[in-house]
Amino acid sequence: MARREVLGLFRDAETAAGATTVLHEAGVRQDDIEVLTGAPYPEGAFGEHIKRHRIYLFPMIGAICGFTVAILLTAGTQLAYPVVTGGKPILSVPPMVIITYEGTLLGAILFTVLGVVFESRLPRGKIGLYDPRITEGFIGLVVSCAADQWLAVEQALRRAGAFEVKHEQA
Amino acid sequence: MHEPRDGRHAITETLPETPQEVTEKVLHNHLATGPLFRVAAVFCGVLLLLGVVGFILRVAGGFDDRTKWGYYGAIFFYILTTAQAAPIVSVAMRMAKNHWRRPLARAAELYAIVGVLNLLIFIPLLFVLPSAAGRRSLWLDGAARMNAGGSGWPPLAPHLWIALMLAGLVFLGLALLYTAALPDLATVRDHSTSKRHSMLRRLTLGWRGTPFQWRAHRAALGVLGGLYFMFYISTHSFIAIDYGVALVPGWKDSIFPAFQVLSSLQSALAITLVTMFFLRQTGGYKEFFYVDPFWALSKILLATTILWFYFWWASFFTFWYGRTQAEQNVLQLLMFGPYRPLFILAFLFSFLLPFLLLIWNAVRKSILGPTVAAALVLAGNFFDRLRVYVASFSVEDIRAHQLESVPAAHLPDGADILIILGALGGLVLFYLVGTRLVPVLSMWELKEYLTLRRIRPFLKTHVRVMAKPE
Numbered sequence A: 001m002a003r004r005e006v007l008g009l010f011r012d013a014e015t016a017a018g019a020t021t022v023l024h025e026a027g028v029r030q031d032d033i034e035v036l037t038g039a040p041y042p043e044g045a046f047g048e049h050i051k052r053h054r055i056y057l058f059p060m061i062g063a064i065c066g067f068t069v070a071i072l073l074t075a076g077t078q079l080a081y082p083v084v085t086g087g088k089p090i091l092s093v094p095p096m097v098i099i100t101y102e103g104t105l106l107g108a109i110l111f112t113v114l115g116v117v118f119e120s121r122l123p124r125g126k127i128g129l130y131d132p133r134i135t136e137g138f139i140g141l142v143v144s145c146a147a148d149q150w151l152a153v154e155q156a157l158r159r160a161g162a163f164e165v166k167h168e169q170a
Numbered sequence B: 001m002h003e004p005r006d007g008r009h010a011i012t013e014t015l016p017e018t019p020q021e022v023t024e025k026v027l028h029n030h031l032a033t034g035p036l037f038r039v040a041a042v043f044c045g046v047l048l049l050l051g052v053v054g055f056i057l058r059v060a061g062g063f064d065d066r067t068k069w070g071y072y073g074a075i076f077f078y079i080l081t082t083a084q085a086a087p088i089v090s091v092a093m094r095m096a097k098n099h100w101r102r103p104l105a106r107a108a109e110l111y112a113i114v115g116v117l118n119l120l121i122f123i124p125l126l127f128v129l130p131s132a133a134g135r136r137s138l139w140l141d142g143a144a145r146m147n148a149g150g151s152g153w154p155p156l157a158p159h160l161w162i163a164l165m166l167a168g169l170v171f172l173g174l175a176l177l178y179t180a181a182l183p184d185l186a187t188v189r190d191h192s193t194s195k196r197h198s199m200l201r202r203l204t205l206g207w208r209g210t211p212f213q214w215r216a217h218r219a220a221l222g223v224l225g226g227l228y229f230m231f232y233i234s235t236h237s238f239i240a241i242d243y244g245v246a247l248v249p250g251w252k253d254s255i256f257p258a259f260q261v262l263s264s265l266q267s268a269l270a271i272t273l274v275t276m277f278f279l280r281q282t283g284g285y286k287e288f289f290y291v292d293p294f295w296a297l298s299k300i301l302l303a304t305t306i307l308w309f310y311f312w313w314a315s316f317f318t319f320w321y322g323r324t325q326a327e328q329n330v331l332q333l334l335m336f337g338p339y340r341p342l343f344i345l346a347f348l349f350s351f352l353l354p355f356l357l358l359i360w361n362a363v364r365k366s367i368l369g370p371t372v373a374a375a376l377v378l379a380g381n382f383f384d385r386l387r388v389y390v391a392s393f394s395v396e397d398i399r400a401h402q403l404e405s406v407p408a409a410h411l412p413d414g415a416d417i418l419i420i421l422g423a424l425g426g427l428v429l430f431y432l433v434g435t436r437l438v439p440v441l442s443m444w445e446l447k448e449y450l451t452l453r454r455i456r457p458f459l460k461t462h463v464r465v466m467a468k469p470e
Helices: A013-025 A057-080 A094-119 A132-136 A147-159 B019-031 B035-060 B066-081 B087-096 B105-128 B142-147 B159-190 B194-203 B211-243 B255-282 B291-322 B325-336 B340-358 B368-393 B414-437 B443-452
Strands: A003-010 A033-036 A139-146 A164-167 B453-458 B461-466
Touching (some): A057 A094, A132 B159, A147 A164, B066 B368, B066 B414, B087 B105, B105 B159, B105 B414, B211 B368, B255 B368, B325 B340, B325 B368, B340 B368
16 A cells, blocks of 8 residues: 655654654554654653664674784785794784784774664665754654555644644655 | 852853754854954965975975974874874763763864874875884884895885874774764755755765664764774874884883873863864854863863873883983983973973863863863973974984984974974864864754753752763
8 A cells, every 4th residue: 555654843852752642542553653853862752662773783794804804914925925033933913913903993994884874774865754943953753654544644743732744745 | 051049050051942042053153154264264274385385395305314304293293193183082072971072072073174184294204204124113024024035014014004094093083073963964954055955965865863863873973983992092002103112213112102192182182172262262152162061171181181291200210210321312312302492391381381270170160271271281292292203203223223322403494384384274274174064063962962951940059950861
């Protein structure tokens, strides 16, 4: 079934938090509500369920890649120039430490930057239903609903104290 | 200011009351460019041009005589340990989750932009740094492999690796700034028109401020901050060794890299304080930079000032107590010989004078007191970088076993003075340009603070009550 989005704008967080209850009573599922704010709020402040992110995985993978490349590079060059120095083994750990450290961190950094973009679900080609006043302090509730239910959702948002309601053009 | 009914000033905070006011006031200053800004930008631009002239004169003299590049190296290290170090203040305070950092976080991390300038300044220094072959350096095994007909080990050490480190630090600083500023860039996007709007629309990648985005944003700032901390300490340590310790035979000092990191922390705090003062007095941000951030930073500045003495003392005492000719020569070169005036100035400005100022709570709990102390520290760091790097660049035989004789003081020529003025002008110019690109106040952090903070009556006064969601 075709879906449609409705945005309710609220002047304050308290009203917006209360509106989610009204929407639930009107039959809207929690997963169909997205809260838009200009500042971070404590998790669950609007009763929302936040999916787990995997951002910490990215620097880990990057660090492992960087570490591996650095080890291959340092070990490879030592083996390529097998000069015995002071009777020490060809593969010596101390000279590899700096390059390995540097490689590990560089890998972690690059993957973290990629992780930020990926995990924030960015870039978005179209910003979607939005209002610039959200960055001024208004709270936006975007409700995704069946195309034939948007009027009921709009009424529920208004009933809950929405200052303004916008919807996607059909 | 929130005044309790009985007139006693329990709360010194002067922030706007609502998120809307924060947005309005910050955007008003961000989107407008006043005459003072233009005058400062033109003045700094002229200084930068003079610096380019000085640089051309210096390059015309070639790279073979390292002594001539001493002041150039010193100004690179000055920027590295002041402006380029400033983002660490934001990183550290954000990690500590304190609230007084909110007005100053962006002012500090915006200095990441200056890193681009310093990376450009660094490039010629790669040609000045001699090969690791045949001398004591951080890069093990280089000499033996060079002597065996190899190309040194690790390949292109130290040049490639320290360049990578510095480039990594600059990239990381910019990534941190971009990530931290993303929600604020979205705010500017939403309140600007035409060209700026379409540019920011692309730059903000469609940021909307969903809970998931905020969560990922917070995690990203934590990870990038942690990585920045690690990269910051290692880069400062390695570069200080390569351009300082390793160029002076007999200067076997494991404390100096830590001293450089510590003094850069001290100067990072100092440049943040001075920047806050200017933003308050001339930037139109008076209500955002109230006494609390100055007071709080001044306490850490005092701690780092005392640590400056401790680290210097530990390093000095090791050489002084050793008493060999080589050790005495190193002390002569760096402290008591030809660069004694610079050492005395560094000691006074980096430690003694700010210490004597900051031990008084009345000085710390003010706007002007910490700013004056911070300005002294910035001057002290300048003299200290000259003392260390002009001296270390002036040693001719860097492959000797020990420092046999102390070279005479190398005084700056016209090109050096132009380079120093140009670099300082460039530093300020890059920062000023940065303030036009990114709001100099972290709006989202201030707005978050306002959502978490309430002013409540308590007996006969009023107090701040903070929600602690984590």
